[in-house]
Amino acid sequence: MSEEEKKFDIIVKSNTRDLFAFTKLVPSRKKRFEKASSEPITTDPMNELAIRLHPLRQYLVISEIINETKSTKTYKLTPDPNSNTNQLAYFRAGQYLSLKVEVNGVTITRPYSIASSPSDALKGFYEITIRKEEPGFLTQFIWNKWKVGTKIESSGPEGFFFYEPLRDLKQIVGLAGGSGITPFRSIAKEIAEDKLDAKLTILYGSSEEDDIIYHNEFKVLEKKYPDKIKVVHVLSCEKVTLEGCELGFLTSDIIEKYCDVNNSSFFICGPQIMYNFVEKELEKFNLLHKRIRREAFGEIKEILSDPEFPQEVAEKIFKIKAQIGNLTKEIPAKATESVLVALERANLNPPSKCRSGECGFCRSLLISGDVYISPVSDWRKAGDKKFNYFHPCASYPITDLEIKVPRHL
Amino acid sequence: MSESKEQKIEDLYDVVVIGAGNGGLIAAAELARRSTKILLLEQHNLPGGFASSFVRGRFEFETSLHELYDWGASSNKGGTRRLLERYELDSEFVAVPEAYRLILTDPDECMDVVMPFGIDAYLDTIEKEAPGSRESVRKFFDLAEDINRATNYIGQTKGHPDQNVLLKEHSNFLKTTAYSVEDVQNALNIPEKARSILNAYWVYLLVPMSRVNFTIFVSMVHGYILKGAYIPKFRSHDYTTALDTRIRELGGKIEYNTTVEKILVENGKVVGVETSKGDKIKTNHVVCNASPTLTYNKLIHPKSEVPEIAYKEINARRHGVSTFVVYLGLDATADELGLTDYSYFINNNMNTDELYESLNNLETPKVQATICLNRAIPDCSPPGTCIVSITSAFLPGVWDAVKPEDYFTLKNKIAEDLINTLETATGAPIKEHIEEIEVATPQTISRFTRAYNGVVYGYEPESWDSFVPRLMTMNDEKHIEGLEFCGGYGKRCHGYSSALKDGETAALLTLQDLIQKGELK
Incomplete structure (x- = not known):
């Protein structure tokens, strides 16, 4: 900074009043505090709106199952007040829910588009339609186990696949x-x-x-x-x-x-x-x-058909040393399955939503080793690429790995 | 079910830092650098708080930063730059080309001026626009230099200046620091038109000139014009992730997706924190990047440990604005659109009382600060495209009654109005080129940062609550032993560089306490 002397003397009101105003600065601050209310603030309206629009989780219960075709069923989901979900989050038509499913003691997630209209959510229900896939152990499980009354944990509405009037044509x-x-x-x-x-x-x-x-x-x-x-x-x-x-x-x-x-x-x-x-x-x-x-299409089904995937590791099973919270665990991971799937199989309950590389909810740190990420599902930020953060749902191990995964919210 | 019990964190830490925003990141980095055992807890799954980025389609958007203050060229480094360089981050910053373009849209205003960086160039331009104003505006900058010298002196004396030295050598600082911008500009006789141009930076404080403190405002304007403005080349997420990396390299531990629900206090002293993941962590020191509003009203446990004065201090202050941002990925270049500048301040006029009032209802505000990112970083988006973001603001409370089912329509309406204003002011055909659009409202701010009521600008810096009285009283406004605050609500008021520096101060105060109590191994 310049060492120069000041160039002029300011007078705002008058010399004495200006200096007096300075000496009163702290005392008048104290006085304002003393005079203020001592009532705690108990509401946070924006937080309440955020929770209504984007709840961390919604507890739902199946109220009706409709057979659509020989291989598809529509599940009508309503709030489960016993688990403190009393209303459903409003959404934009085209968005999805990430549902948590516990299969044989292992918790995994799947994204399903909401098939009902946003106004139906205000009336108290969502509908999702699920096709039984062959092979597909999860949809088979859902098919057999989900009944009226089954409770399901869901995310809030997610995704960017909706009509945007400021961008899209009519x-x-x-x-x-x-x-x-x-x-x-x-x-x-x-x-x-x-x-x-x-x-x-x-x-x-x-x-x-x-x-x-x-x-x-x-x-x-x-x-x-x-x-x-x-x-x-x-x-x-x-x-x-x-x-x-x-x-x-x-x-x-x-x-x-x-x-x-x-x-x-x-x-x-x-x-x-x-x-x-x-x-x-x-x-x-x-x-x-x-x-x-x-719309994000979920996990890549056949990573081997990706021409850039290093075929020589196709048969390999690697070791992942995963830190999650205070736990460090070594788990096996097939080269042809995403890191997220390996974490789920090991019952580590990692965070995930879109399973397409897009939402970044599973963002984790790659401490050592290397993964394959298909360009079609690489939505990482520039800074994440540089500092070795990756999205396990869209990454495949091609060496042994050491990673740090955040705990689920 | 899952092994969540085994994942719980139950160690003992010298310091727990709550929140990985600008303040929390620096506090954690500084403490880790000084061999303190720290745990940084962040509720989101990313570092940065407001200092972040997000990806839509082919674009990576800067979430909130317009221009970093007090960075400076390598030959003339500012405090923010010197602070960040201490951590040897692998992160690049680039200069913003010009100070700003101010466009006033009311029919009788006729103002469209591009202001350069550099005091002399700035004075030349303002003289050309408002003949006869040069000398009064020069005095404004001279005062800024006096104030700079004074704050440097106060800093050198570690907050205990010699009253005689202050009176003798820094009287211009003393005599202006209790006044509003309007008071001092009246005394300087700055002509109205020159004031309009000079006060364009008010959007970074969003308190009317009749109320906002002179010292903070003049320091900001002077800092920008003298040292220029900078932005991170790969968005703020790049430097915040660089800090995350450095903190871990220095031995610090970071946990994302972990919300602190309670700061445990016994007999007026911090004893630990509890999180949403059921972690119970022992510590005698918390550096809190959450606001005092949230901390005292929600986090301190038990409530009986919150002294009455803490509530009074919060209730006496006025919470600043929340922001409303329209992020646009456009499929035309800035040249093609005719967006010639980086930073546009577009208001109806420069009556800041009137503009401030326009933030107090759900009509579209009469204020916008718009950035064309490619003007500072030409290749920040793919060839043939550019990134534009329009920022406006709302006073807290305005969005309180908005219903979820009306929310999307409302935000789109305001976004469209702001785009229309930008189109009219610049002539750029924005709407026909929208490839990606995202709109953030006060709700969005709350969702991602959990800032109280979506507030972005901390407490309003009127003279009695500007950085000078905050720094003067920082020792007697502490109410819980072991608790230090940092960030945009902190001792230097809001803004990136203020929050970063406040993180350093909080770290140093905590360190001092640790040393005095012999708690550091």
Whole structure:
């Protein structure tokens, strides 16, 4: 700093008053304190709003189970007041819940899109629709064990797969595959309720006619709102009896046939293989980034099919030395399963939500060793990459590892 | 079920630091550097508090920082830079190109001016915009230098200055520090138009010129204009994660996802903390990055250990604003959009009483501070894109009655209004280029930081509660032995550099206590 002398003498009110004001500074502060109320503050309204919109967990109970198709069921979930959940968090149509499932004593999580509308949450229920996967030990378990009355722990509503009026065009095209139809049911209902000012055309890929979920429900909506909601079924099977459907896959030809490609916002939700296919088809239209929104598709199903995955470790089982809180434990980890799965198998109850690398909830520290992260699910921040933080749900061990994992919230 | 019992932390620590915000991180780093056994507990799963970042699509957004104060070039390092450099962080900072562009949108205002860094250049520009104002504005900066000398002197005397020296050599500091900006600017006869330009930085305090303390304001303006402003090249998450790394290298322990629920106090002394994970940790020292408001009203246990005066101190103060931010990832470059500047202050006018009042209802505020990040970091987003963030604010209480089912519509409406204002003021076609958009409200602040009622700006720095009286009284406003506060509610008021420096002070005070009590091994 400069060592210069001051250049002039300030007078604000008068010399004496200015100095007097300074000497009164602390005493008048004390006086203000003495005069103030001594009532504690007991409310924090923004915290209350945050808890209502984004509860850390919601305790739910299954109130109804609806058989949708031979392999899908819809579970109606209501608050479980016995566990202090009295209302459900409101959400944006398209968001998901991360459900905690305890399978044979091991706690894992799965993200499921909310299939009911946001206003249904205010009425006291969410609906999720689950397809039984083959193979898929978790969905088999759910299928067999979830009954009316079963209690389920859930996250708050999560995810960024929703219509954003400041960005998206009024015409939404939903490209759905299989159970990827679920978020579009929520969006369609919100449009039908006149809460969302948009039009929705869904191109819905299914493998068999009897795999189509919500078939009749969408028929009713289409009839009632012909200007706003339209569903085109695209079936990959050989024989079809349904009228007005397309055969094959969601190709650019089919997309062009039903959509004004350059005046629509595309929303994609379905299994991973469908993304690979549909994205290639959409490339032909040379659309802007902002016109294509993708739901995270969950954990990569076949990491070995990723061309960049180091195939030489495919058969290996590595050791992970995991610190979690005060506990340090050495656990086995297959190269072809995510670090998150290894942590769950070892019953360490790690945090997780999206299981797609996107939300960062499982963010952990890689102390030593190396992991493979597929570019499609690498959502890490620049600083995390630099300082070796990683997302276990989207990382595969390719050496022995030492890691530090935060405890679950 | 799971092995959560085995995961519990039940050791003994010299110091527990609560919260990994700017203040908590520095406190933890400084204590760890001095071989203290520390545990840093953070409720979120990231370090940084407000100093963070988030990813949407192809963009990584800076959450709250506009420009770091008191950093300075390598030839003229400021205190914030010297402090952070002590920890030898692997983190880069870059200079912001110009001070700010001020645009006033009321039809009779006609103000659109770009202000440069550097005192002389600044004076030249202000003279051109408001002829005849140079000398009075120069005096404003001269006063800032006097105040700087005074605060340096007080610092050198470790807060025990010689009254005679103060009176003789630092009378300009003494005679202004009890006054508002308006009082002193009146005395300096600064013309109205020059004041409008000079007071544009008020958004970083958001207290009207008629009430905000002169000392803190003049120091801030002078610091920015003299030393320039800097930002982290890879967002604030980069330097806060660098601090996290350094703390662990120095032997400190950090636990994320761990909320402190109780600070245990016995006979007026800290004896431990309890967390949401059931941890019971023994310690005689807590450095708390949470506000006194939250700490005394919620954390101290049992409640009977909270003295009445602690509640009175909180209730006598006024909580500052919470923020409202629209984050935009745009699919056009700043050049294509015609966004020529880094920092835009866009207000209806510069009547700060009126502007402040506009933060007190759910209508769209008449104030925005907008950043085009690519103007300081050209490659902060992919080629062909840029990052723009619009920040406004609300006074605490305004959002209290908002219902969850109205929340998303409300925030989108305000976001749209702010974007429209930006479009009109700059001519940039923002809306047609939105690729990613995220909107943070006071609720969002509360959700991620748990700051009391979403407050970002700590307690309002009126003269009686600005940094000078806070520093003068810091020893007699301690109510629980072993408890030190740090952060934006701290002794230097809010802001990144204030919070960082306050973390250092809290660490040093704690260290002194540890040494005096012979508790350090």
